[in-house]
Amino acid sequence: MDDELVGIVAHELRTxxxxxxxxxxxxxxxxxxxxxxxxxxxxEIVDRNAARLLxxxxxxxxxxxxxxxxxxxxxSRAAGLEDGDVTVEGDAARLEQLVQSLVSVxxxxxxxxxxxxxxxxxxxxxxxxxxxxxxxxxQLALARAIATAHNGVVERDGTTFRVHIxxxxxxx
Amino acid sequence: xxxxxxxxxxxDDDPDLRGLVVYRLERAGYRVLEAENGEExxxxxxxxxxxxxxxxxMMPRLTGVDVLRALRADDExxxxxxxxxxxxxxxxxxxxxxxxxxxxxxxxPFSPTELQARIAAILARR
Numbered sequence: 478m479d480d481e482l483v484g485i486v487a488h489e490l491r492t493x494x495x496x497x498x499x500x501x502x503x504x505x506x507x508x509x510x511x512x513x514x515x516x517x518x519x520x521e522i523v524d525r526n527a528a529r530l531l532x533x534x535x536x537x538x539x540x541x542x543x544x545x546x547x548x549x550x551x552x553s554r555a556a557g558l559e560d561g562d563v564t565v566e567g568d569a570a571r572l573e574q575l576v577q578s579l580v581s582v583x584x585x586x587x588x589x590x591x592x593x594x595x596x597x598x599x600x601x602x603x604x605x606x607x608x609x610x611x612x613x614x615x616q617l618a619l620a621r622a623i624a625t626a627h628n629g630v631v632e633r634d635g636t637t638f639r640v641h642i643x644x645x646x647x648x649x
Numbered sequence: 650x651x652x653x654x655x656x657x658x659x660x661d662d663d664p665d666l667r668g669l670v671v672y673r674l675e676r677a678g679y680r681v682l683e684a685e686n687g688e689e690x691x692x693x694x695x696x697x698x699x700x701x702x703x704x705x706x707m708m709p710r711l712t713g714v715d716v717l718r719a720l721r722a723d724d725e726x727x728x729x730x731x732x733x734x735x736x737x738x739x740x741x742x743x744x745x746x747x748x749x750x751x752x753x754x755x756x757x758p759f760s761p762t763e764l765q766a767r768i769a770a771i772l773a774r775r
Contacts (some may be wrong), residue, residue: 488707488736496665502760503669508676531758610709 481542497527528642536619543626545571552597552642565597565642567627572642575599575623578616579631579638582607596629596643599638603636607635655772658682658699660690660716661734662708666757670703671762674768687711691719694726701730701752701768706742714745721750730771734759 482486484631501524503509504574505537506520512520545568553561557580577597583603590599607613620640624631657679661667667683674681682697683692688710694702694746702720706711711719713733733746733754743754753772755764 491668491736491757492663496663496669498758499666499669502762503672506762602681 479540483538487534487538491531494531494534498524498531501527513629525544536615539560539571539626543622545626546605552599553574556588556590556599558588558590561590561599563592565627566642567642569627573639575620577618578641579603582616583636583638592644596620596641599640599642601640603638606633606636613634654678654680655701656680656682656697656699657703657768658684658690658693658697660684660702660703660708661705662686662703662711666705669761670764673765676692677765677769679768687713687716691716694720694729695723698726698728700772701732703732703734703764703768705708705734706746707736714749717746717749719753730775731755732767732771 483527499610501520504512504521505524520602539559547566547568550565550567550569550572552563552565552572554557555567555574557573579585579601580588580603583601584605587602588599589602590597592598607617620638621631622641624642627642629640632639632641655682657674659667659674659681660669660683662685667685671683672748678710682693682699687704687708690704690708690713691711693699693715699714702716704716706713708716714762718730719732720729720731730752731750733742734753734757735742735746736757742755746754751768755767
């Protein structure tokens with residue numbers, strides 16, 4: 478898809494989602510009237526799924542047109558660990574998503590972050606091979622796209638994934 | 650002068666989103682004017698002199714940024730406060746909006762409650 482079309486499609490998808498999310502927020506606030514416990518619970522589900530759909534729209538846009546909100550990122554924190562001393566220039570939310578995607582597809586039980594040979598390395602020790610489901614393939618594609626956008630790479634060795642991210646991003 | 654509710658102009662070509670903003674602001678006690686395109690927004694802004702206008706950027710006829718520029722160029726409407734509603738992908742609209750004198754912007758999808766809070770904050774600092 479060309480860039481302009483991606484933008485148009487994303488806009489067309491986000492507008493109805495904005496209406497869904499907004500009206501659900503109003504209903505959940507109780508202003509239009511009291512909700513039963515079950516109605517409140519169902520609306521929470523609608524809200525969560527609409528938010529998920531919105532996230533997927535953003536992800537598809539990212540796959541087509543990667544863009545980063547770059548800042549100094551503590552990679553350990555992005556990887557869901559305690560604060561560490563490995564800092565890269567990157568997009569914190571996307572790097573977090575990268576690690577979460579790899580953890581999710583491999584059902585990983587350990588993540589390590591270290592500095593090695595002038596680059597940051599995140600190692601995700603999975604317990605299973607990534608499934609060939611659509612969801613797993615999408616998450617892997619997204620993980621690779623996020624690494625690429627950071628001038629990095631994702632390497633796979635069985636159930637272990639290693640993400641290499643250079644410390645400084647070259648100016649484009 | 651009697652104390653009256655502040656007047657808010659809400660301009661969006663999507664009736665559902667416009668209705669959402671109108672609902673929230675009327676609940677909050679504002680008097681609300683509605684426009685479904687940029688031309689109507691500009692006409693209402695000139696005739697009714699709202700305290701603040703919430704303008705969708707991507708509107709037919711005149712965009713929200715066009716309306717904002719017209720308001721700022723006219724001595725009569727120069728002081729109308731303006732919040733732009735932008736799509737997430739339109740970052741250039743945000744810079745164009747601030748360049749044209751927008752007071753704030755909100756990205757779609759937005760929380761109606763947050764929009765209400767921003768309107769209140771802008772009106773409070775006049």
